[in-house]
Amino acid sequence: MTIYTLLVDFACASGLILIGIFLRAKIKFIQETFIPASLIAGFLGLALGPNFLNVLPFSETIGSYAGLITIFVFASVGINGFSFSPGSMKKDLNRMGAYASYKILTMAIQFSLPIAFSILVISKVAPQVNNGFGMLLVAGFYGGHGTAAAVGSSFEALGFADATDLGMTAATIGILAGIFGGLIFIKWATRKGYTQYVKDFSKISDDLKTGLVQKENRTAIGSDTISSIALDPLAFHMALILIPSGLGYLLNTYIEERWALGFPTFTIAFVLALIMYVALGQGKKGVYKYVDDRIVTRLGSSATDYLVFFGVASIKLPVVVEYALPLSLLALSGIVVVVFMMRVMGPAMNNESWFERSIFVYGYATGVFAIGLTLLRIVDPENKSKTLSDTAIVGSLNTPIELFAWSAGPAMLMGGQHWTFVGIFLLIGAVCVAANIIFKWWYLKTPLGERGAVENEPIFGSAQE
Template sequence: MTNVLQAFALLGLFLLIGTLLRAKIGWLQKLFIPASVVGGAVGLLVGPQIWGDLTPVQYPTDWIKMYSLLPGVLIVPVVASVPLGIQLSQKDSSSGTARNVFNMFFLMLALFAFQLAVGGAVGAFFATSMPDLGIYSTFGLEMPLGFSGGHGTAGVIGNMLNGMGLEYWEIAQGVAVTYATIGLLGGIISGIAIIKWLNGRNALEGSADAASLPKSWLTGLEPDPEKQRVAGRETTVSTSIDVIGFNLALILAGSGLAILLRAWVRSYDLPLIKAVPVWAYAIIVMWVIWLVMNRLKIAWLVDAGVKGKIASTLTDFAIVAALVSMPVQGVLTFAAPILIAAVVGFIGTIALCLGLARKLFSSAPYERAMLVFGTGSGVFLTGLLLLKICDPDFKTPAMRDGSLAYSMNTVVGFILIPIMVGAAVQSGPIALAGIGAAVLVASVIGIWLTSFMRGGAATELKQEG
């Protein structure tokens, strides 16, 4: 256990180095690269995954193995925390608001499906034309998970493939981290460029320049006590249990029940059920716990802010561990298909967001589109960053509606992932292309059905005004 503590201490050191570099280096601030990504990159650059025996910092071999497994372990409590704090009823139910929320959800889902179709098609092409390259059966799933899920979801695919006994799980996890890095950097750089172009065409309601963002957004630090945000509400009293301890205990308890439930279900040796990963059980268990807490009227015990901080902390450590342990040589083997899929995926993502904005949204169309684009190329925080530039004071309802749409999209995504992995293991990347095309068609049908909702901008403005 002391060895485990030392291994985590090194990850903590890299996180601190990443925080310092982000606070001091201008180009890192302009690209808004998270400290976890910076720290993980430092750990990778000085470690044995690149330099081998010549590495300036030699990690014990068992640490590298631990780091590669850690994202798949930490993703279980991260996913388990998703249902907690979700509002099960909305006071604002105007048809205009509902239509915009559903359209943002379907657009997010369409981006995920398009990226999946492209990743699967590229994987199938290289598997057929260059069989010696060694394209594995689930190749292509990494792009949508990396683009639309970010670095944290690399552990999702690693956890699933490792649990299924597939030897290439570390390579797949590394490819997902690569796509997440490409998506994060590309999404921010291209997003800022698109915002400047839209602002020049007077297409935005209140755009600001990226340079006008608060300094704390750039450095990642907030030295002014009066501007420091409160992490969350203390729903418990520390003389009994600390609020972070309570929320963490609830998340870990749900994760533990999920592990027991999975072991019980797998004891029946059902062919398809055996492949369901533990985090899928975790999200089901936590939904049940959350529904019960709401029914018992004790949902107030969970604070969404505190819960979010716990999940973010676990995600930060998962990202550093995934980057430090990334199998560089194995990932470079697939450089050509990764690059081709990333370019096509990016162009299509931009085209879908900008091309459909005015047709889908009754108010703030491009503000909503940039939030969706940032979410579909990096993570939800990337989308919020681009929205902050478009809508500095969050005067439009884009953030509110986007948060609801993102919550819906996250739940649907976690439902789809086991289905996609199972199909790919059986039929190869071409199955991913087929599923992506089917989900894309379903998204279009959803958008068409949403168009029958009455109301629009006038209804929405009346309710807010």
């Protein structure tokens, strides 16, 4: 492999991604189903690449790109740091506390029930699966292609050779389940009158359908925080992400050579990025006066599009065929879980604007943040439900739990501690339900038709701002 091999691979990927956005803009079925251009391109790459027709000049290394890009994506998340507003949390405690508990419960159930189902049931039907097989479902559904690549690499280091391909397949199934299932739920909710801000599904903007934003609706992706005479602003922000990415790899290599310990590189890169965030200014002080989190987010999202492409395009079809039955059973169990969480636990744990908040978490739990955001924008285009702002505040509560799961999960599941892992997340789920009941954030008996919108609901006796 040479540097020009990398150039050709990314050039082919870019060409297919552009074809994907063209197809999204022109084909009505794709518009109505909101399939991302990167996913369309991934399917084209899978069909035309070395694992099927072998028409395009992809190299044999395209399967390794997903793991590399994952490090960059996680570093971009870490470099944006975290925010927490105690004043806002206190003011909207009922709404945000219930929502935080609901989000964590959704994650905990995905980390426990499908894994238990895989160990108890799927392993009996398909003896070739191991105790770690069930985690590929949550890595793909909740984590997405990036996490699937990272967790797959961890499993491969522990001897589960097919983990990355299966994780990527699970992530692809998750995106499709998120999009198609989400649209079905949205149409159902609008007919029932459960949506608070959009009453007619057919009136969704063309910008969302085609993916092409009209001139009058365009917004800036960031600001020039660095003078281009000194350094281009994109280069500045790219450097902030690449530093923890590279250092994460070097530090992990050193730890492995020095102490024979293996950690996911993406986790180390994420932690280093958080350390940089704190050391270089803590939020908007110091160096971070010149960091635009929108640019960092866009760079991470751009990398994610390529990650989705290479993740899907490099799937080894023989592996998928070999695991077709257990993978189908696992995916079915995952879909049952997320549908139950959306349809039953969503209204039970969220009161005002319950559907908008639940459909976002449904999309998040099947196709990562981007799918959740797409579904939310359909039913709440102006974020009147405050789902996004609440997510930004309570999202940090998920981070330690996720880091533990992605980092320790593969080793625990493959090392005989599978029931300990499952038990930890069942306990977390039980705590969430108990918290909602204790703090009276339990709304199962409130008729769905009587639920209001967030901005119309009084909080602590005063009108919501």
